[in-house]
Amino acid sequence: MKFLLKQKEFSVLAIVVIISIILSFVSPVFLTVENWLDIIEGNAVIGILAIGMTLIIITSDIDVSVAALTTAVTVSIGYLFQFLPDSWISVVLIFLIAPLIGILLGSFNGLLVSKIKIPAIVVTLGTLNIFSGLVLYITNGNYINSTNFPDSFMAFSNIEIAGIPILIYLFALVAAGTWFILKYTLIGRSVLAIGGNAQSSVRVGINFEKVKMFVFSYMGFLAGIAAIAQTSYTSAIDPNGLAGLELTVIAAVVLGGANIHGGRGSIPGTLLGVLLLAIMQNGMILARIDTFWQNVVTGAIIVIAVSYDEINHRRNQEKLSNIDVKEAS
């Protein structure tokens, strides 16, 4: 129990558990497997993006172009659909090409941040406009519905293994993979080190530019995956469908205990942050809360969660002597 209490994800977990208990009393539907699968599937896109954002926020940067980047890949997928044959090869090709486009766009961000050393918020604000402007120019905002999709892709989106939709597996794979990278690989540890203290980490020989390049390219890679998830989830391509999503993504990461100033953040924490936002959205209708109160309740829970986490964190900090590299996940 003491071990659990010491975990920094504990505060978010506690709030998730409390809300879940309340909701399951209010609505009998809340605690059903079907509902939870819906919640997780519906938030797979936000989740995948939030995982990528966690790495960026750990290195004390931010990427506000994620939603635009994902939309750009989504639109590219829609364009590719016109040429792809209706077979399983198309699905495989999409899984190769979409992340590749994502990496290309993401590394563009990375290049500007690491080589030219422009603050990430400025770079990504710029690329946000570049990406969404280009998308608007190319698509003219036209919505593409599923009649133009290859049947094989539609079949892929409907796959269920053991009753669990494929998107959830994809999400789980991304989460587990990134957790592994962060915990067990050199580049993952470098990410944490740079976030903890950039200067000392460079002194120990960590290549600062390479790490920055990595986090932004990886974000691009995950945006590519998220684009596939989004396309198969909505069975449509809407150039305006993700507008403003970057704020939700960043909110989920911060709720999950990541520190905007860098050095602190973990994959399990981010997953809990996504889950917290998700069950609040879901629970509002299930609990039949009046529409106009929903925003108030959502806002209040976010404020409570973040302040609880901050107080906890500060208390822990006082007990510790200052250590530059903090242990994560």
Next chain:
Amino acid sequence: MKKLWLSLTVVIVGLILLTGCVSEQSAGSGDSGEGGGTGSEETSGNSEEGNSGESGSDGGGGVAVVPKLVGIPYFNASETGAEQAGEDLGVNVEYTGPTEADAAAQVKVIEDLISQGMDTIAVAPNDPASVEPVLKKAKEEGINVMDWDTPADKELVDLSIKQVDDEEFGRHMAEKLVEAMGTEEGKIAILTGGLSAANLNLWIDAAKSELEENYPDIEIVSDKIPTEEKQQVAYQKTLDLLKSYPELDGVLAVSTPAPLGAAQAVQEEGLQDEVSVVGSALPTDSEPFLEDGSLDTAVLWNPEKLGYLTVALGKMLAEGEMPEDGQEIENVGEITVKDDGKTVIMGPPQDYTKENASDFDF
């Protein structure tokens, strides 16, 4: 020294790029200006006044149509109609707007149009209050000012074009929903684009009063539910609704992405026969849902015709005429003019169903 040269080159290249953009734009407007010579001749007084602000361009004159934003299917369709009207009536049409539904950006667009010396400016304001000063300025310059799609300040405009009567539209959607449900008692939910959208609220209120007055046994299970103008949000919320209210019979979805999301949820749960969905959506977007009955009827107006009507009336206004009640506008149909003499209603709402959805290309 090297640095100085580098920065100089950057600045010069930047300037060249910028001027490149500018000259392309003015060349474009000049081209269309030539096409619309007849429109501007009759009202040369106005265009001269406006042209003095611009350096010797022969553009300007004609009708400017400003949408809330460019690059969404709805406003693309009205652009097609507006340009068609320009060709048919021989009037210069300038269809331009901000790339986001942003009030400040829209004001800038209107400022530019004023200095281009248009005869008529028709605006679909993102925020009626924030376009007020710039519309006043346009009027002072002798430009005819009208609104279309969304009303601006009534005192300010010479003409106000509405696609449908809000009251009629809301009531019509409610009727269609009851018709699709096939029963006059049951439970329904209402999805909306956003809680603060004035026109959506008007439709919902009209739909509610229609239900109250004529179908008192229909119960609305919850307050209107916002969907952020996004299909996936409407989809998730409808899934939640279906779980929370298993006895639900119908969903009324206003704002164009909302019916698609609601229909997608119904489709996925295989509830096409149990839950009816009616809402405001464009026909090509809703086709896959109309086909299998997950969306029963999409109700909207014809945005192409709306663009056409805007230009046609804009031209009339520039020629000093006012439309009359019951007047027949070619390619649009009979229009209604309200008692105030300047509110024009394009016509009754149009239903898009399984049978006719494939006939439209917007």
